[in-house]
Amino acid sequence: MSFRFTSLVAALAGGLLLGAPAAAQQRTKPTALTPAFRTWAATPPLGWNSWDCYGPTVTEAETKANADYMARYLRPFGWEYVVVDIRWYVGNDTAHGYNEENPDWNLDQYGRFVPAPNRFPSAAGGQGFKPLADYLHSKGLKFGIHIMRGVPVQAVLRQLPIKGTQLTAADIYSKEGQCQWLRDMYTVVADRPGAQEYYNSLFELYASWGLDFVKVDDLSEPYHAAEIELIRKAIDRTGRPIVLSMSPGETPIANAPHAQQHANMWRTVGDFWDSWDQLKEHFAVCQRWAPYSRPGNWPDADMLPLGRLGIRAERGDDRMTRFTRDEQRTLMTLWSMARSPLMFGGDLPSNDPFTLSLLTNRAVLQVNQRSTGGRQLWRRGDLVAWTAHDPASGDQYLALFNAQDQQPAPASAAAWRSEPITRQHPQQEVNVQLNGAKKLYLVVRDGGDGSAWDHADWLNPQMHRGTEALPLSGLTWQQATAGWGKVSPGKSVSGGPLRVGEQTYVDGIGTHASSIIEYDVPAGCTRFTATVGLDRAAAGQNTGGTFQALVFTQNPMLPPPADSVRISVALQELGLLAGTTATDLWSGQSAVVKGAELAPYVRRHGAVLYRLSAPKSAPRKTPVTGAKL
Template identity: 25%
Template sequence: MVKKFFTVITHVLLCGYCYAQQDSIPQINGPRLFGARPDKVFIYPVPVSGAQPILMAAKGLPSTVQFDAHTGIITGKIHTAGTYPIKLTAKNKFGKTTRVFSLVIGPRLALTPPMGWSSWYSYGRNVTQKQIELTAKLMKEKGLQQLGWSLLELDDPWANQPVKNNPVWTELKTQPDNKVYRYYEGPDNLTTRQGAPRDGSGNIVPNSFFPDMKGMTETLHRQGFKAGIYSSPGPLTCGGAAGSYQHELLDAKYWSDMGFDYLKYDWCSYGAFAKDTSRAEYMKPYKIMAGALHQQQRDIIFSLCQYGMGNVWEWGNEAGGQLWRTEQDIRDNWSSIHNAMKKLADKAAYVKPGNWNDPDILQIGTIGGNDEDGKKRVNHLSAEEQKTHFSMWCMLSAPLLIGANMEYIDDATLRLLKNKEMITVDQDALGKAAKRLKLMDNQLEVWQKPMEDGSFIIALLNASDNTIASNINILNFELPLLPVTITDLWTKQPIRFPEGDISISIPSHGVMILKCNLSK
């Protein structure tokens, strides 16, 4: 009996050692490709996990591109359009791994959905440069950057708010009611962030909480992050800070010179100047800024934020965007996130590499910075609902921007965000989104997404307020061939389906994610 006990203990210890060693071996993560435009400066941090120190190598890079063997950062520009296969190698004392990765130089950016973090739900109107730099440090320490969470987007309000007697406030109030959505706060909601919105040359002026924008982006880049910024096509942002109206080219040059790689462009006060709700008027300010961005030396991914007005998914790419909001701001309650999913149930046709429907920032973990005091609060989504939220954003090939405050993030949230299987679903190079196949009488929803390797991902979503315990036949899926092998992506366990029936038990507002590999 004693011998058997020690045998079991030894087996457990060895298994734990094997798993620990497996996590220590270098693994090159992220998508298999990255898009950049000819003659534009770009940055791509190769996401690599494993025990440090890790030394990397990249074979096949053009001479105009630099690679840092210690940080894994690829940067530079390539003059000639084409696909450049790169052999990446990562090694440490535990082992070595290689992977072929492609730089795709052409007209399209964001060939896979952007992944990163946004300041809005962490710090709201109280955001500072120190907090952005702290967030980068924490994301690095917690292993998120190593899995592809590489964008840090500075949201509203980083620019100065015009003082109360600035003519912009009167100009906006006297614009006729054109029945077009407009929103802005102020003039006295940002009392510690007021000042001249622009200098004598017309350049936008950051508020005092951002004393060194260039230094901030350089800090992010050194740590393997891309830097994102926020503005509005109107004269004011939603928070009442200076926007880009009639200064588009100047602002685009400023962001490029400062080293920003991403722009979120929020409709806000521009509605006061739109003639009507026609598609041409919705597109106009975004086309102007897209043209300005194209003239800059850097690649800057363009995110259109206008809440789905005018069916933006039909024309967002034509207006120059790579992603576009499809919904108003979501909140951390089931109704809000489920409605955002349902809105995209029949819009998979509009999604492809460089064209992403954006149902908004992830409401996962400690959020609440958009409240007036900017303090954290308890998330109103249950643990199961947060898992469903993350899973379905991955199924939809949605941009993944974390709303959680990294200063308070917990292990459960990190486990969700670090799930490699679900990240792979989101970052698949085929670039297809899931569509909803069926809505059952018991409120079980069946969603399906095709993958580049020929497999299919099925989401069984329980939209009801009760546990669903039943069978579902695989004939409810749209699989081109049988037989198949099926794996539960969250448990990593194979699924048995005698006579085609899968036995399911899914809690209220929960989800089961299945990978269906077609047998050859």
């Protein structure tokens, strides 16, 4: 291919501009075939959520600081939602985990949680979130909150009344189906008298605050159809356009039609963090969910763990995202081609110029907001192509991804390997003869169940020299990687105690698949022993949590692939001809494609995103579906 760059575009204008902020755009009118709620999120919502940086501890001052930043720097590009995530009703919640020992609950007389006034001072005196919502609205922004599915356990225990009825919370609850990872709520039994009235009162309160967005957790995986329908009716009854986001995921794809009928967005994965392994999984996830994306209904690939994360998050440490710049562009490109909602998770005031540039690239945001027909064109191993269309101009978008990795050595090359470690079989004993090895590698690999809850613990790990035992806690590893979080001596990767089965351990290492911990073997050591197990932080989840543990005495990875790979796409496959103009939406550079193919070099873990414009004098051809190169 001849790919001669003809210009460097400093600012993209005309058809590449998003125009007015979404908050100021006219809403699509509902029709008999389009429920009103689908017009409330005619394009994927763009916003900020407090979870990735503040976990369950965000304050009013921090929320306003992020809102101020959004209003100043991001609102002109369409960003508008500010969402206060989990447990805003607990006055003494804790970072890096939930306070479930002595939470300071805040409920009103009808058993509805209200904001903790020590964290949200403007909520004092029964004002709830209305003053904060008013503040955001005054800046042209929209306000959202996170809630848990169900009725508060405290409301049931106190037999608090359901507004407008003679019933109490104790009349509508069931312990069956209670969330396993946070036990604040009981299930609402949908067909009991008072169930609809409870949800009605809840959203009546939220509407009075001026709520624009609600993220309902523990709703879509497992899928609670009956409570989803109660929530839909309750929101519609208020007359206020409150966008409904269902969490977590993966939402069962068999329930996709039901989700489309009741929600604006629903999660397609569990919690997504700054892990390349998790990002790579999204290629298959986004392909699977692309057919269910339409105006008002958006499969949600989860938040953008970019910028400064983990300040007081549920898990992880205070850090800038662990994603490389190439990986960050890959994330933004894939989310945009798949038209996922974009909810930024980092602390906005801490943004550096590069992070801000990701969020204010008008051309890339237009793909997310206005493209149609986004789909995977093909996947060849770990080289992936996506395509979409611009309905206004007829131009095409083409995204090319290089997801190649350094490949692991086969498990058969390990000195020891476990059977699958699961919740049913949570631990195994390790005893390895080192046979003169100079290196020891402790490896954890994903069990292949689609769950990211692969929290692994190496317990009482020791190298033996004659009768002497050398705990690994007394040695320094050469390097350590984890697929999520960071390798943690003396505690689980989630920051809690090392707990496997019913036992708590003092000596050990917490990690998460995929993980490699490398040690030099001290002279004279001939044997390695340990117990490896699934940490209770994962075993307590509703689903998943499986991995394989391996011990290597040689490098557990094969030689790495090239840093860049040339990815070729025939123009005929896209229905285009030579003379097509390709504009790189990340750099702004344009070039005329002289030959029959577009074949850029793409960095490992990186992406390129093009807008392809046919020659003005040339008719467009029908793309060749499934064409082979």
